Amino acid sequence: MSGKVRKIFPGGNTSNGSKPLFEYIIPENVNRIFCLKGGPGVGKSSMMKKIAKEFIENNYDVELHHCPSDPSSLDAIVIKKLGVVFLDGTAPHIVDPKNPGAIDEIVNLGEYWNEEELEKNKKEIIECNKEISSYFSRCYKFLKAAEPIYYDIEEKYKDCMNFGKVNKLTENFIENIFKDIENKGEYKRPRHLFGTAITPIGHIDYADSLLSEADRVYYLNGEIGCGRTTFLRKVYEKALEKGMKVEVYHYPLIPDKIETILINDLKIGITTSNIYSDREVIDLTEFLDKDKLLKYEDDINFDKHIFDELINYAISNLKRAKSKHDVVEAYYVPNMYFDEINKLKDELVQKILKYETE
Helix, strand or coil: CCCCEEEEECEEEECCEEEECHHHCCCCCCCEEEEEECCCCCCHHHHHHHHHHHHHHCCCCEEEEEECCEEEEEEEEEECCCCEEEEECCCCCCCCCCCECCCEEEEEHHHHECHHHHHHCHHHHHHHHHHHHHHHHHHHHHHHHHHHHHHHHHHHHHCCECHHHHHHHHHHHHHHHHCCCCCCCCCCCCEEEECEEEECCEEEECHHHHCCCCCEEEEEECCCCCCHHHHHHHHHHHHHHCCCCEEEEECCCCCCCEEEEEECCCCEEEECCHHHCCCEEEEHHHHECHHHHHHHHHHHHHHHHHHHHHHHHHHHHHHHHHHHHHHHHHHHHHHECHHHHHHHHHHHHHHHHHHHCC
16 A cells, blocks of 8 residues: 655745745654755755655655756655655755754765766856856746736736625635634644746646645636635635644745645645636636626736746746756766665665654
8 A cells, every 4th residue: 555645846936036935844743854965966856756655655645845947856755654854955945954963964965976077077067057047047037027917917807806795705605614613722833835836847736636635625716816815815814713724825926826725624625726627616707897807808818928928938948947957967967876875765764764663
């Protein structure tokens, strides 16, 4: 029997650059955090994949936190039952131990490379890294340019919404799902991460993985500006008031916006993801004045076209950055002592298995 797997993005490519939310990866029952250090191609992601596979095959539930700039790579894994976390602690998500020795431990894979051979390619590596930085800079400029277009679309839909009716719908929904729930008199810190990402291969949506353990999922239908984030925020804040555990998944372009929430204690998910469009629908477009919206139709269509173009330009630059990153990795891979790294992996597995008996 295999353990359950959940796929998540611990960071995002946003209109304000890279936004890591690594502090929310760490579970409350954390026993050990391994911060993996070393350059590209040293085997950080490969080690995490091997460890995750080993524990999944032995019936442990594991979270896989994928890199938004390279979804085939992992930024972190969480072995939930053991309270063990492995993190990529290199740029852009620099992670330094907060409780060194007691909980946090640095694993430096840089100890397993042939420095003399790598130094021979110093000039090429430096040049590639400059180009990678340049492509990321261009990507974030395009994402930043898309932000006001998003708000322009939002403004037009907002002008056509009856928010009084939206508020009533929200209130009724909250009353319905919490009507028999007593306040626990506790406060549980909400978990903020990303369920989707803008990546070199396009938009990726992990909503089906995030909500795989939910017994009931609602699809929140609406356009930009129809009040979806407000609806989701009111629901999850009520759950927090009741003392419940909540996960909040943000929109990568503008992280203030919310796409999905999971109320863990009730096993209820609410999402804007089209993956769940066949589920029970909460339709905010019912409160749009369709006649009034007609006067904005041409502007909205134009804005959406420009918005999509800007996102596509951002993605193309992420793709170029990924291509150069692969070149850098190609300098490191043949100069790594992977046999030694595999031995280290086995040692780490044995080390964390002791938490099974604690």
